Amino acid sequence: MSKSAMKVGFVGVGLMGHGMAANLLKAGHDLTVIAHRNRQPVDDLVARGAREAKSLAELAGAAHFIILCVTNADVVQSVVDELFDHLTGDHVIIDTSTSDPVVTEKLAGRLAAKGVAFADSPLTGGAQQAAEGVLGAIVGGSEQTFARIKPVLEAFCTRIGHFGPAGSGHRAKLINNYLVMSMVASIADTFNVARRAGIDWASLFDVMKCGSNYSEALRRIVEPALEGDLDGYKFTLRNAQKDVGYYLSFADDAGLTSDLAREVMAVYERSVAEGHGDLFLSRLIDPETAGKDADA
Numbered sequence: 001m002s003k004s005a006m007k008v009g010f011v012g013v014g015l016m017g018h019g020m021a022a023n024l025l026k027a028g029h030d031l032t033v034i035a036h037r038n039r040q041p042v043d044d045l046v047a048r049g050a051r052e053a054k055s056l057a058e059l060a061g062a063a064h065f066i067i068l069c070v071t072n073a074d075v076v077q078s079v080v081d082e083l084f085d086h087l088t089g090d091h092v093i094i095d096t097s098t099s100d101p102v103v104t105e106k107l108a109g110r111l112a113a114k115g116v117a118f119a120d121s122p123l124t125g126g127a128q129q130a131a132e133g134v135l136g137a138i139v140g141g142s143e144q145t146f147a148r149i150k151p152v153l154e155a156f157c158t159r160i161g162h163f164g165p166a167g168s169g170h171r172a173k174l175i176n177n178y179l180v181m182s183m184v185a186s187i188a189d190t191f192n193v194a195r196r197a198g199i200d201w202a203s204l205f206d207v208m209k210c211g212s213n214y215s216e217a218l219r220r221i222v223e224p225a226l227e228g229d230l231d232g233y234k235f236t237l238r239n240a241q242k243d244v245g246y247y248l249s250f251a252d253d254a255g256l257t258s259d260l261a262r263e264v265m266a267v268y269e270r271s272v273a274e275g276h277g278d279l280f281l282s283r284l285i286d287p288e289t290a291g292k293d294a295d296a
Helices: 017-026 039-048 056-062 073-086 101-112 127-132 143-153 168-197 201-208 216-225 237-253 259-273 281-285
Strands: 007-011 030-034 051-053 065-068 092-095 117-120 135-139 157-162
Touching: 007 017, 007 056, 017 030, 017 039, 017 127, 030 039, 030 056, 039 051, 051 056, 056 073, 065 073, 065 143, 073 092, 073 101, 092 101, 092 143, 101 117, 101 168, 101 237, 117 143, 117 168, 135 143, 135 168, 143 157, 168 201, 168 216, 168 237, 168 259, 168 281, 201 216, 216 281, 237 259, 237 281
Parallel strands: 007 030, 007 065, 030 051, 065 092, 092 117, 135 157
Antiparallel strands: none
């Protein structure tokens, strides 16, 4: 291990976390992971040089920086609760999940009282960008904490921004994700209308590439769909509902909720209620996922 290597623990080596963790190893950091419900990414990382901890207590003992990449605020809180008695002033918790900023601020305050640093660092990009090490980080935390964690984030991020104190990163990420989820809902609606109107998707997509509506979201949904792959945008509808829900809570608290935001939320609530929560976003252009009227 080089002098610049950090001792990093990683909780949540799933779709996103596996690529992030692999890049930490590639950068020469000392990595400890803990079992995920899917053994394959853990086994792969161990084969690359990571160690596997059998408990969160063991992971805390092996690492100074602990990265969380989990599904929601409840899981973040549960992991921190289990880690808490094993943390010292040498530790920094880096929460890369998309979480509730209210929970984030409470956790940061609780950890600070123990002398443990905390940063919320949600990410822009998906599993492919994680594997390629080209994610963006939206960081909330003190200036000192930001300076400490930046060398760790640089292993899997090419753009790293500091947005203010703890909670700021999650608020900025929710704004980002609300825009993306709004775009996805509009893209799905647009292409379902095109289907009903008898307009060829390939021709429509081709001319869209010349206009201002061309975007990464459009490309990730439609380009694979033209080849028969409706799973191009690998982010679940359940996670979309969760993120827009967090956005609405934070916007409501600030008196900033719009009718549009509630309509976007309704798209994802309906999809989850109809049993599609574990499908990827791009499935919204499938009539069976979009709703009973999509193929009328």
